[in-house]
Structures are given as C-alpha cells and as structure tokens.
Amino acid sequence: MLSAQETRQLDRLTIHGASNASPAASTNLRRAAAAGHGLDFHDFRHYQPGDDPRRIDWTIAARHRQLVVRQFRAEGHIRVHVLVDISRSMTLGRPAKMACAMKLASALSYIAAHHGDAVGVATFDRRLTSHVPAATGRPHLFRVLETLEEAVEGGESDIDRVLQSYGGIAAGPGLAVVLSDFLQPGLTLDGARYLLYRGLTPALVQIVSDDELEPGFREDEDTIELIDVERRAASPLLVGRTAVAAYQRRMTMLTAELRQFCATRGLPWMQTVSSSGFEQMLDACVRAGLLATAA
Numbered sequence: 001m002l003s004a005q006e007t008r009q010l011d012r013l014t015i016h017g018a019s020n021a022s023p024a025a026s027t028n029l030r031r032a033a034a035a036g037h038g039l040d041f042h043d044f045r046h047y048q049p050g051d052d053p054r055r056i057d058w059t060i061a062a063r064h065r066q067l068v069v070r071q072f073r074a075e076g077h078i079r080v081h082v083l084v085d086i087s088r089s090m091t092l093g094r095p096a097k098m099a100c101a102m103k104l105a106s107a108l109s110y111i112a113a114h115h116g117d118a119v120g121v122a123t124f125d126r127r128l129t130s131h132v133p134a135a136t137g138r139p140h141l142f143r144v145l146e147t148l149e150e151a152v153e154g155g156e157s158d159i160d161r162v163l164q165s166y167g168g169i170a171a172g173p174g175l176a177v178v179l180s181d182f183l184q185p186g187l188t189l190d191g192a193r194y195l196l197y198r199g200l201t202p203a204l205v206q207i208v209s210d211d212e213l214e215p216g217f218r219e220d221e222d223t224i225e226l227i228d229v230e231r232r233a234a235s236p237l238l239v240g241r242t243a244v245a246a247y248q249r250r251m252t253m254l255t256a257e258l259r260q261f262c263a264t265r266g267l268p269w270m271q272t273v274s275s276s277g278f279e280q281m282l283d284a285c286v287r288a289g290l291l292a293t294a295a
Contacts, residue, residue, distance in 0.1 A: 001145060001149055002103075002106050002107065002110060007110060009278070009279070009282065010107055010110050010111050010282075011114060012294055013111050013282065013292065013294060014111060014115050014291065014293070014294040015078050015080055015175065015290075015291065015292075016290065016291055017078065017175040017268055017290055046066070046069075047067035047068060052069070055069040055070045056068070057069070057070055077117045078112065078117045078118070078174065079118045079119075079134045079172075079173065080108065080109070080117055080118065080119045080120070080134065080174065080175050080177065081119075081120050081166070081174055081177065081200065082105045082108055082120070082144075082177050082179070083122045083124060083162075083166060083176060084101050084122070084148070084151065084179045085098075085124060085125070085157060085178075085181065086098055086124065086152070086153060086154045087124075087126070087155065087156060087157035088125075088153060088154065088155060088156070089157065089183050090153075090180070092211070093208075093210070093274035093275070094209070094274070094275065095275065097181055097209055097274045099274070100281075101179040101180075101205075101207050102149075103278070103281070104207075104281055105121060105177075105179055106145055107282070108177060108290075108291075109141060109144045109145065110141065110145075111291065113136070113137075113138065113141040113144075117136070118134040118136045119136075119140075119141070119144060120132050120133045120134030120135065120170075121147055122166060123147070123148075123154075124154070124159075125156060125157050125158075125162075126154075126155060126156050126157060126162070127161070127165070128166065129151075130150075131169070132147050133170070134170070157184050159178075159187060159191055160187065160188055160191040161191065162191065163191025163194060163202075164190065166191075167191070167194040167195050167197070167200065171200070172198055172199025172201070173199055173200070173201075174199075174200050175201050176200040176201065177202075177203045178192070178202060178205065179207060180205070180206070181207055182204070182254060182258060183254075187254075189258075189261050192204065201267060202262075202267055203262075203268035203269070203290055204267070204268075205271075205272065205290070206269075206271040206272070207271075207273075207274055208251075208271060208273055209273065209274050210273055210274075213251070258271075268288050269288060270284050270285065270287070272284050
C-alpha cells in the first residue's frame with residue numbers, strides 16, 4: 001500500500017495533532033517526558049554516524065558483525081487511533097474516496113510506528129467492522145497495514161453511533177483520526193463529542209470526490225441523474241441545475257459545520273479530494289496540524 005519512495009517521504013514527518021489545540025488539549029494528547037527519564041526500549045536500527053556509542057548493542061555486534069543501536073520510546077508518546085469509513089458512499093470518486101482513505105490511514109500508521117507511537121486501526125460503516133487495538137512495534141504495524149489492505153466495501157454509514165461505540169472500548173489520552181466523507185443524514189457529531197468526553201482528541205478528515213464538489217453537466221443537458229449508493233433499493237433521481245445548486249450549498253454547509261466544530265475546540269480538521277496526489281495529502285495534513293516535520 002506504501003511504496004519505498006513514499007515511506008522515505010514519511011520518515012521526515014511525525015504525528016502532531018495539536019498545533020491548533022488549546023493548551024489543555026495539547027497536554028492531554030502528549031505528555032512530554034523529562035530528558036533521560038521515562039524511556040522504554042522500542043526497537044533496534046543500524047548505527048549511523050552521530051549516534052551515541054553508549055546505545056550500541058555490543059552483543060549483537062559480536063554475533064552478527066553489525067553495529068546496531070537501541071531505540072527508546074519516551075513516556076510522552078502518542079496513542080493514535082485511525083478510524084476509516086468503508087461505507088458505500090466511500091466507493092465514489094476517481095480514484096475512490098475509500099482508496100484515498102486507506103492510503104492516508106496507512107501513512108499515518110507508518111509515521112506513528114516509525115517514531116515509537118502506539119497505533120491502532122478500525123474500519124466502520126454503521127458499526128465497527130474491524131478493530132486492531134493501539135500498540136507499538138514493527139510486527140504490530142504489519143498487522144495494522146494488513147487489516148487496511150483487507151478492508152472491503154460496507155453498507156450504510158452511522159458515524160455518530162460508531163464513534164460512540166469506539167469511545168466505549170478506547171479511552172484517552174490519544175488522537176482519534178476519523179477518515180470519512182461524513183455524508184450521513186442527520187449527522188450530529190455527538191460521536192466526536194463522546195470521544196472528547198473519553199479523553200481522546202478527535203481529528204476530522206473529510207474526504208470528498210471531484211464530482212461531489214462540482215457535479216458535472218454537459219453543455220447540452222439541463223438534468224443529471226443522482227443515485228443513493230448507500231440505499232441501493234432507492235430509485236435514481238433526475239434533478240435539474242437548481243436542485244444540484246441546492247445540493248452544493250448543503251455540501252458547503254456540512255464542511256463548514258465540521259470546520260467550526262474543530263475550530264471551536266482546537267481540534268485538527270482538513271478536507272482532501274480523493275484525486276489529490278500523495279504529497280498534496282501530506283502537505284494538507286501538515287497545514288491542518290495533524291502532522292509536523294520531524295526534528
């Protein structure tokens with residue numbers, strides 16, 4: 001799901017998730033550890049010039065004739081929960097919104113694991129369809145990526161219900177990144193509020209398609225056929241330009257509601273189009289405060 005070139009791009013980034021947050025939210029998300037204290041062993045990596053020689057594992061060096069250093073994870077690591085919407089509406093777009101969500105979920109999971117943060121993943125439609133609890137380590141990352149690769153299209157979505165369910169099995173502190181189009185009738189964002197109540201910091205990532213932003217009319221037509229992909233029994237609806245304009249206003253209002261919800265609470269928020277390139281998505285994450293350049 002991630003190429004070697006893409007992982008090299010990810011190596012320079014770290015999970016941030018609180019650039020626009022209030023001081024209280026920032027403290028809740030990541031507790032800084034005092035230098036030299038509260039460090040747990042995390043993994044090995046090959047020695048690089050400039051590494052502290054005291055971290056070289058001489059036992060491995062003697063056995064395998066390779067210099068490796070021990071990596072440690074501070075108490076201030078983030079627990080990252082990545083929740084991916086796989087409902088039918090996410091199959092729209094070129095490429096599909098779901099493919100975009102999986103790519104971004106894989107990138108966030110890789111970045112978290114690369115820096116020793118605990119990461120977990122869940123997929124959902126109207127319920128949680130898969131769940132890998134947050135943990136650390138390379139084998140765990142492989143399990144997370146495998147879960148994302150095996151995800152298949154679901155049914156109707158119920159985002160509020162799912163986020164409330166997730167808050168019942170996971171608590172903070174931590175960052176909960178929700179990747180969805182948020183196209184659910186009657187969306188209240190009570191699920192995101194419940195995550196906050198449970199001590200988690202929600203980051204809302206709205207993924208839309210080009211057609212959803214700009215439904216295309218040909219020059220010789222005044223109507224367009226709309227299909228409710230999440231309710232396949234529903235009949236197609238033939239609508240004119242006035243109805244499409246009203247739909248676009250509702251999309252704009254939804255985006256504004258998501259942005260306002262996050263802005264008033266100091267939470268990361270971003271919108272990305274499924275046709276965006278990989279670098280564009282990463283840049284958007286940095287601008288939103290979801291990611292930052294690693295020191």
